[in-house]
Amino acid sequence: MEKTITRIKDIAQKAGVSTGTVDRVLHNRGRVSEDVQQRVLKIAKELNYEPNLLARALVTNRTYTIAALLPDPAADSYWQAPKTGIEKAEAELKQYGVVVKQFIFNPFQASSFRENADRLTKTKFDGILVAPIFYRESITYFNIWKRSGVPFVLFNTHIPDYEPLMYIGQDSYLSGYLAGKIFHFGHQESGTFLVAHIDENMQDSSHLIKKEQGFVDYFQQNTSADAYQILHTQVSRGTDKEGFTAQLDNLLADNPSITGIFVTNSKSYMVAEYLQARNHRKINLVGYDLVEKNLHFLNAGIINFLINQNPKGQGYHSMYGLADHLIFKKKVEAIKYLPLDIITKENLQYYYG
Amino acid sequence: MEKTITRIKDIAQKAGVSTGTVDRVLHNRGRVSEDVQQRVLKIAKELNYEPNLLARALVTNRTYTIAALLPDPAADSYWQAPKTGIEKAEAELKQYGVVVKQFIFNPFQASSFRENADRLTKTKFDGILVAPIFYRESITYFNIWKRSGVPFVLFNTHIPDYEPLMYIGQDSYLSGYLAGKIFHFGHQESGTFLVAHIDENMQDSSHLIKKEQGFVDYFQQNTSADAYQILHTQVSRGTDKEGFTAQLDNLLADNPSITGIFVTNSKSYMVAEYLQARNHRKINLVGYDLVEKNLHFLNAGIINFLINQNPKGQGYHSMYGLADHLIFKKKVEAIKYLPLDIITKENLQYYYG
DNA sequence: AATTGCTGCGTGTACGTACACAACATTCGC
DNA sequence: GCGAATGTTGTGTACGTACACGCAGCAATT
Numbered sequence: 001m002e003k004t005i006t007r008i009k010d011i012a013q014k015a016g017v018s019t020g021t022v023d024r025v026l027h028n029r030g031r032v033s034e035d036v037q038q039r040v041l042k043i044a045k046e047l048n049y050e051p052n053l054l055a056r057a058l059v060t061n062r063t064y065t066i067a068a069l070l071p072d073p074a075a076d077s078y079w080q081a082p083k084t085g086i087e088k089a090e091a092e093l094k095q096y097g098v099v100v101k102q103f104i105f106n107p108f109q110a111s112s113f114r115e116n117a118d119r120l121t122k123t124k125f126d127g128i129l130v131a132p133i134f135y136r137e138s139i140t141y142f143n144i145w146k147r148s149g150v151p152f153v154l155f156n157t158h159i160p161d162y163e164p165l166m167y168i169g170q171d172s173y174l175s176g177y178l179a180g181k182i183f184h185f186g187h188q189e190s191g192t193f194l195v196a197h198i199d200e201n202m203q204d205s206s207h208l209i210k211k212e213q214g215f216v217d218y219f220q221q222n223t224s225a226d227a228y229q230i231l232h233t234q235v236s237r238g239t240d241k242e243g244f245t246a247q248l249d250n251l252l253a254d255n256p257s258i259t260g261i262f263v264t265n266s267k268s269y270m271v272a273e274y275l276q277a278r279n280h281r282k283i284n285l286v287g288y289d290l291v292e293k294n295l296h297f298l299n300a301g302i303i304n305f306l307i308n309q310n311p312k313g314q315g316y317h318s319m320y321g322l323a324d325h326l327i328f329k330k331k332v333e334a335i336k337y338l339p340l341d342i343i344t345k346e347n348l349q350y351y352y353g
Numbered sequence: 354m355e356k357t358i359t360r361i362k363d364i365a366q367k368a369g370v371s372t373g374t375v376d377r378v379l380h381n382r383g384r385v386s387e388d389v390q391q392r393v394l395k396i397a398k399e400l401n402y403e404p405n406l407l408a409r410a411l412v413t414n415r416t417y418t419i420a421a422l423l424p425d426p427a428a429d430s431y432w433q434a435p436k437t438g439i440e441k442a443e444a445e446l447k448q449y450g451v452v453v454k455q456f457i458f459n460p461f462q463a464s465s466f467r468e469n470a471d472r473l474t475k476t477k478f479d480g481i482l483v484a485p486i487f488y489r490e491s492i493t494y495f496n497i498w499k500r501s502g503v504p505f506v507l508f509n510t511h512i513p514d515y516e517p518l519m520y521i522g523q524d525s526y527l528s529g530y531l532a533g534k535i536f537h538f539g540h541q542e543s544g545t546f547l548v549a550h551i552d553e554n555m556q557d558s559s560h561l562i563k564k565e566q567g568f569v570d571y572f573q574q575n576t577s578a579d580a581y582q583i584l585h586t587q588v589s590r591g592t593d594k595e596g597f598t599a600q601l602d603n604l605l606a607d608n609p610s611i612t613g614i615f616v617t618n619s620k621s622y623m624v625a626e627y628l629q630a631r632n633h634r635k636i637n638l639v640g641y642d643l644v645e646k647n648l649h650f651l652n653a654g655i656i657n658f659l660i661n662q663n664p665k666g667q668g669y670h671s672m673y674g675l676a677d678h679l680i681f682k683k684k685v686e687a688i689k690y691l692p693l694d695i696i697t698k699e700n701l702q703y704y705y706g
Numbered sequence: 707a708a709t710t711g712c713t714g715c716g717t718g719t720a721c722g723t724a725c726a727c728a729a730c731a732t733t734c735g736c
Numbered sequence: 737g738c739g740a741a742t743g744t745t746g747t748g749t750a751c752g753t754a755c756a757c758g759c760a761g762c763a764a765t766t
Binding site: 017018019020021024030031032033036055057058059060061 | 712713714715716717718720721722723
């Protein structure tokens, strides 16, 4: 049966018109009489016409220039992965005329974000990819881009209400909830856990709060009230190593019952260093992200689990979201969460690299 | 700079020959003088020529017929996922002229495998996808296919030494090792664990043995000798429910210290049913695969973790492996293991569906 | 009556590649 | 020396689509 793929030519033949007319109908560019239009559409539906994307991409020979506004991996190695994902997608989409221009900003300076966003906005791009880690600054540009009709995709950090084409990233609350599950499984009777926010720029704080909320809610919803105790601490950026050590020393001295530490960002290696130095073998450690330093302590057995939300995939899928919209005219989903992967020393090899 | 993609035409112009000549050189079909050949190759390299796959796929208008030999999901719902993955890839690759013919065999009857493989072998296919769960029977056909030069891809079960184009699937040993890690984390001081092989056809037994081996090795390598005890049991196919219950009753009566059960295949829901009926709340349960019945007990909290090796992805990537080889002439890697995902109730939503 | 403008539609060409065929040059056999 | 065989290269067409252009036919304007 339907082994034959229908082409514009087939529709034209069956409708008794030329391919040009069919083309005009399918692209809604008018200059076709009502009855012919109806006839062509009907036949197209009957024959189940689907345009040949190859041929289309071949003939619409234009280039799509996409701007990627993302933080500097040199400042925080977490951002290496999304960058790699973007570049992988770029290589694959080169075929279709996609060119990416990267704008790299310093994730610790809002001014750097603004500068790069300004530079970006000067040129007219076909699409924009952005990690909007500075909330206030971002929405200014969202409004500009929206007015000029340029589709933009957010990744890593979600800022709704400004109609981005899509958001790709993580569900912070649920990842905290998942961390709760992991600790609960590791300590099935009772436990005291420390939620640690470490060395973070303030922009990500809403992420971290959601993670902690998820963590706390897990125990509230799944355990009896008094079996588990959850503490929390914050080490602000700029604290030196001695200060950091002292702070943890105090915390553990005051709370000798602590059996697990949940680090809400990619800095769990700092706690791991401490635990190793102090030889605290019994304290479990769960953190985020497959950055080099974390992997070292994961393999050493100091970090038990890392939660990972495929940052490389975030970059990769963001690019494809734009491409699906711009080139392939597919409908894209407004929100795409990537899987919350649970990484251990044992299954790390599948996720890294 | 290099914003211009180089075409055959560009090479031809620069070399002072026609596009036909360049084409002959690039495709090694002779009838070109030595000096012209060298010149063209040199220029192609200089200009960093890469063929336009779209144009190529457009012009080589042939259809690729691929045979998929896989077990019947109706007999074992595990096989639904690979089938879905294959069909998803088929839909995407239809553009490029890929047509898939499925041959569904009964996973409990080697004769059914043979019948379908015979039917398959009668027709000449461009590529073959097979889940070779019957070892002895499979290698007969491997030899036939190899002689006739048809590339074949294995998934789910690896049988080396017969030069398949690639293998896609799981690393059984490591997944057992990973299960060991999970139980160890759940019982950090000591524990008694039961490895249960349930209701399985013999063909998969090598898989199950590797999983158990990995599990045992984990504790040998990571814990002191006497803290952990590992038992094992086997329930053969055909045992009725009462027999199953009785067998577990006896086991738990003889070994009241059992704190965890590791089910080496997708049948962990059977143990879950038992644990629920007997109200054994304290026994942890880890199994495999996101089949419907398992999900029910995962959500109910009876099954703690499921290990999943993306069976849908196995089907999907197998198809793409063949397509990359046949259509896009890419080099494909001989072995592709898919990630060992750790699934809990909390992150299930990202992996299922 | 001649012109312009508009509507409805067909034709032609281009995208980059593959391949059949034609065309030409060279060599060889007799 | 001529025809045939062989070797080397150019030309043309096709794949399916998009779009510029052109051409009729008719109505409205000059």
